[in-house]
Every structure is written in C-alpha cells, then in structure tokens.
Amino acid sequence: MTEDKQRIWLWVRMLSLFLFLNLNEVSAQNKIQVNSFQRMETDVTARVTAPKRDQNGEVCALIRIVTTAKDLMFEADALGITSRENRTGEVWLYVPRGARRISIMHNDYGVLRNYFYPDIIEKAVVYEMELSVGGAMQNTVSDTNTQLLVMRPEPATADIFIDEEKVPVENGLFTATMKKGTHTYRVEAPMYASQAGVIDLGSEQKVMSVVLHPRFGYLEIYSLPEQDAKVYIDSTLVGTTPFKSDRMPLRNYRIKVEKDFFFPVDSLVAITAGDTRSLTFKMTSTIKPRAPRRMLVMADMGYQSSQLSYGGMIGFVHENGAYIRFRSDFGSVSADLECDDTGTLTSGGEGKPYYNTGVEHKSRMSVVAGYLRHLWKPLYCYAGVGYGQRTLAWETVDEELVKNINHSASGAAGEVGLLLNVGKLAVSVGYHTVNFKNHELGASVGVMF
Structure with missing residues (x-):
C-alpha cells in the first residue's frame, strides 16, 4: 500500500471514530424517538370526515402523530406541510402525496432530523406515527423498522442523493432516520468524480464517509531570468509569472509565455487529478534589430x-x-x-x-x-x-x-x-x-x- 493510500485510510478511520463519538453525544442530547409508523387502512378521516387539499387541489394524506409533548415543531421536505392541527393527545399533519421525510424539533428535547417515512405517502390515506419525547423515551429502538444513517461527504459541499432524492447536508453532515433495508445513494460535486452505491440499514446505526476523487489539478508557471512575463493558456491571457491557477479540468493545455525583449516560449502540458504541475520557462533575451533606413x-x-x-x-x-x-x-x-x-x-x-x-x-x-x-x-x-x-x-x-x-x-x-x-x-x-x-x-x- 502506498504512503498516500495509508494516509487516506488513517484519515478515514479517525473520521469514523470522530463521527461515532459525535453521534453518541448527539443521541444523548436528542430525546425524540419514533416508536412506530403504520398505515391506518380503516381510517377515513383524510378522505371523508376531515379532508384537506394541497395547493394543487389534490386531497392530502393525514399523519396522526400520537404524543403528549407540547410545542413540537415540524419541518417537512420540499413538498411542505399543508396544514397542522393540535388535537388531544395527537398532532395532525396534512401533507401532499409523495412526501418523503420530516424533521421534528423541540426546544428542550432536541431534534429528530430527516426521519424518512417507511411507507409510501399516498393521497387521502391516514398514517399513524407514535412518538416518544423526553422522559417518555422507550428502549424500543431495536424493535422499530427504522434506523439512523449518518453520512459525511468530502468535499463538504457535495450533493447527496438518497433513493434518487436530493437530501439536505448541514455543516458537512447528513443525518436521517430511515426505513431498514437497502437504499441507493449518490454523492457528486463539480469537478469531482461522483460515487454511488447501496446502503443496507440493519440493526445497527450506519456511519459512513464518502471521499470523492478530484477531477481537477493545478498549474504553476515561472519564468527565468525574469518574472512578470505574460502567461497565455489556450491563447487566453490569464496573468503574469509567477502564476498559479485555480482548479483546472483534466486535459491538455497549450501554454505560452511572452515578455518584451525576450523570445516567446510555448509548451503543451497535461493536468492530472489532484496534482500541481510546475513549469519553469527559460527565456532567451533578444534585442530587436534596428529597422533599416x-x-x-x-x-x-x-x-x-x-x-x-x-x-x-x-x-x-x-x-x-x-x-x-x-x-x-x-x-x-x-x-x-x-x-x-x-x-x-x-x-x-x-x-x-x-x-x-x-x-x-x-x-x-x-x-x-x-x-x-x-x-x-x-x-x-x-x-x-x-x-x-x-x-x-x-x-x-x-x-x-x-x-x-x-x-x-x-x-x-x-x-x-x-x-x-x-x-x-x-x-x-x-x-x-x-x-x-x-x-x-x-x-x-x-x-x-
């Protein structure tokens, strides 16, 4: 194993340990838990008794959240929440068909972030979510059909897609409670090679890091015996020597260096992934011949x-x-x-x-x-x-x-x-x-x- 690969493997192991410790700390602080989530086949509230329609005129689904906690706050995915009603022992949330996830927050008990519904949310259907908050927490995590997923992308600004849906990344970290089983993921960022795969959520929490390989490199250009020579990349003036580029896509570039009273010099250079190419051009001085009378x-x-x-x-x-x-x-x-x-x-x-x-x-x-x-x-x-x-x-x-x-x-x-x-x-x-x-x-x- 090369020295670079050993360094990367050591970094991944240290990051995994950090995430594990950090996750345990977060779990200790967050006192919100979903005990169960089920479809209520015989409940006609959403389509007969108290239906509501979303902004597209379609009948909403109803999620009846069974809890005694007060002052709960909810944050849905991009489809949003059409309506909320506080009932005795329950909170009714009307959501559009196709909703995927929800975050539940409380000032005292923390945040349950990105809980993915373990069932498909259909229109005019009632679902029941049993929630434990604070002192009512139960040790039933292993008996539920959901599990916690933590994913840290590198770079931290990368986009994450779970089951082909783009999910939010906060402070370089994605956390979600999802249905057990297999899920697809894809991580991508501009000028990086994307990664995709399958996650199998089982009885244990899943903590993973996804490191994308760069699809760019850098270029440094120097000129001797003098600096301040003009630098052209593919016939475009980009600066003067000493010159250092921003990220450059992987391909060949035509480099040209010019300076008054020196012969111009050009070269072809290939940019490779993650590397900085350094070029030093030795320029030959010339005195322009005096034009004849x-x-x-x-x-x-x-x-x-x-x-x-x-x-x-x-x-x-x-x-x-x-x-x-x-x-x-x-x-x-x-x-x-x-x-x-x-x-x-x-x-x-x-x-x-x-x-x-x-x-x-x-x-x-x-x-x-x-x-x-x-x-x-x-x-x-x-x-x-x-x-x-x-x-x-x-x-x-x-x-x-x-x-x-x-x-x-x-x-x-x-x-x-x-x-x-x-x-x-x-x-x-x-x-x-x-x-x-x-x-x-x-x-x-x-x-x-």
Whole structure:
C-alpha cells in the first residue's frame, strides 16, 4: 500500500471514530424517538370526515402523530406541510402525496432530523406515527423498522442523493432516520468524480464517509531570468509569472509565455487529478534589430484653381528622415504690366483699366526640403520649407500680358502633410503655400523600400 493510500485510510478511520463519538453525544442530547409508523387502512378521516387539499387541489394524506409533548415543531421536505392541527393527545399533519421525510424539533428535547417515512405517502390515506419525547423515551429502538444513517461527504459541499432524492447536508453532515433495508445513494460535486452505491440499514446505526476523487489539478508557471512575463493558456491571457491557477479540468493545455525583449516560449502540458504541475520557462533575451533606413520615391501632383502642377519627391526615413520635393507646371509667363483683381494697372502703365480678353497664362514652380517623422505603424507626417512662385497673367486685346498681383506670388514656400505606407506602397496628401498667399493641395504616390 502506498504512503498516500495509508494516509487516506488513517484519515478515514479517525473520521469514523470522530463521527461515532459525535453521534453518541448527539443521541444523548436528542430525546425524540419514533416508536412506530403504520398505515391506518380503516381510517377515513383524510378522505371523508376531515379532508384537506394541497395547493394543487389534490386531497392530502393525514399523519396522526400520537404524543403528549407540547410545542413540537415540524419541518417537512420540499413538498411542505399543508396544514397542522393540535388535537388531544395527537398532532395532525396534512401533507401532499409523495412526501418523503420530516424533521421534528423541540426546544428542550432536541431534534429528530430527516426521519424518512417507511411507507409510501399516498393521497387521502391516514398514517399513524407514535412518538416518544423526553422522559417518555422507550428502549424500543431495536424493535422499530427504522434506523439512523449518518453520512459525511468530502468535499463538504457535495450533493447527496438518497433513493434518487436530493437530501439536505448541514455543516458537512447528513443525518436521517430511515426505513431498514437497502437504499441507493449518490454523492457528486463539480469537478469531482461522483460515487454511488447501496446502503443496507440493519440493526445497527450506519456511519459512513464518502471521499470523492478530484477531477481537477493545478498549474504553476515561472519564468527565468525574469518574472512578470505574460502567461497565455489556450491563447487566453490569464496573468503574469509567477502564476498559479485555480482548479483546472483534466486535459491538455497549450501554454505560452511572452515578455518584451525576450523570445516567446510555448509548451503543451497535461493536468492530472489532484496534482500541481510546475513549469519553469527559460527565456532567451533578444534585442530587436534596428529597422533599416528606407528610401522613398514618389510622383507628385498639385492643384489650385484649375491649375495642375507635377513633380516628384525623394527621401529616406527610419523613425526620422528627410526629403526634397520639386513641383512645376513646366510653363513660363513674363509680363511687364501688373494689375489687381479689378483690372486696374498698378505698374507699367498709367493706372487705367485694361481690356481683358478672358485668356489666362499661368506658371507654377517650387522646390521644398523638409522633415519626415514616423507617427504610428504605417502613418508618417512631413513638413518642409523652400522657394516657390506662382504667376497668373491676363491677355489684353493688344495681346499684351498683364500680371495679376492678387493671384501671383513668389518667395518663401512651406508645406505640411501626411504619408501612409502599406507594404511598399506609399501615398501622401498635403497642403502647400507660397508667402501664405498662394494655396495649393497636393497628392503623391510612390514606393518605400
């Protein structure tokens, strides 16, 4: 016999001794006894003389409890007690058909708990229970057709079923007075293997313990050289190392441990009944390689007041970078005269209005260099400064060109925008201005490699 089995057997024997001593003490304190319980075939009180109906409208059974004791209290099973009447020398209890058990209590004489009726309780039938209380106790226990059963389950929260009926467990103990003979029992609890069997109640009281075998285990996880690594069980984050689980059902689990700057480690572990599996993961440190600096080449286009310009952008970036952009409509406009939006000459003439034919001549060019910054995952931003110019000239009836100073500008140029990178594809949108007078929207598409 193994050491564990010897320990369990010793524990069971000690528990049985404790229950026996405890039972003798309880028996000494409890002074309530059922001397007899019988069916009164000729008594028609329940169906003719004084019938009562339960909440389902069915005629109740009547249990006539023969006793001279006063102030007795009764607690029935789940079916309850429909009515109680105190009669001379008797207490009448009306109970529904199918009642199984009753507890009898008295402030001075203790408790007779969970007395199981030795007969089937049928509707409209009278039964007689002869009761001895206190000084009227008789030594007729061996002559009755009932016997005491005491059962202690382990764990104490387990459910007990006697003859397929769930019975109450109080303070980890079930006690009942039951009809002699054989009874079935079943003890079960979540995450434990249930036990079932047959009890044979005879001339001696029955005291028994039922120890359920666990159907669970525990898991401990450690990580070296550092703790606080994330622990995943079947892809679910459950905590950090050092980690100890709650009860785990018996099966295989996929364990994964992760920590920044360390390679992740995973394993398959089987949980066994009643055991604690301890795993220590040795993690290898790694410095993530620095991402290489990436080149950026893009085709560029700008738009302002129906005027398109084209160019290109080239740059490099890691977390930070730089770029240069050129944009132009590749046209050229030269004018000696200047005017404003009203058509009044402002230079090169006498300030008189000129005659516009509606023909416009435009030119656009800028060179900008700037800064690229990686914001988040595929998103970058950029900002740049440089030189730019934009010219708008109107053609007169004399085929001269007059520069519109309100829509022409040259000098300092600036721009800001966002760039999105997916794989090698790069797309950007931005805003461009010259002297904060000429405003243009721009877009680019290209590759980042």
